[in-house]
Amino acid sequence: MNIRIEDKWLITSDKLNYILNEIKIIGVNDSFFKPNEENIGKEKYIPIGYFVEFDKLIEFISNLKIKESTANNLSELMKDIKTINKWVQEQLKSY
DSSP states (O other): OOOEEEETTTEEOOOOEEEEEEEEOTTTTTTSOOOOTTTTEEEEEEEEEEEEEHHHHHHHHHHHHHHHHHOSHHHHHHHHHHHHHHHHHHHTOOO
């Protein structure tokens, strides 16, 4: 399984888990990866979550997006949550 979401995440799997990977591009001054001429600009996948159930992975992604909200009050947050829920449904329909 290799499912890309927004060029931000990659869902993979093994025999036991669904794995959510964050997609990173290796940069020249990257402190996390060891950049060299061969890997600069290439994608690297960092596992950020292991899930036994696919719906828990989707819930985790939704929560990540909610935490990125710039809402200043509950009304704005509720609007963001509705938008995120709609986005999740659209992503699931495309697969």
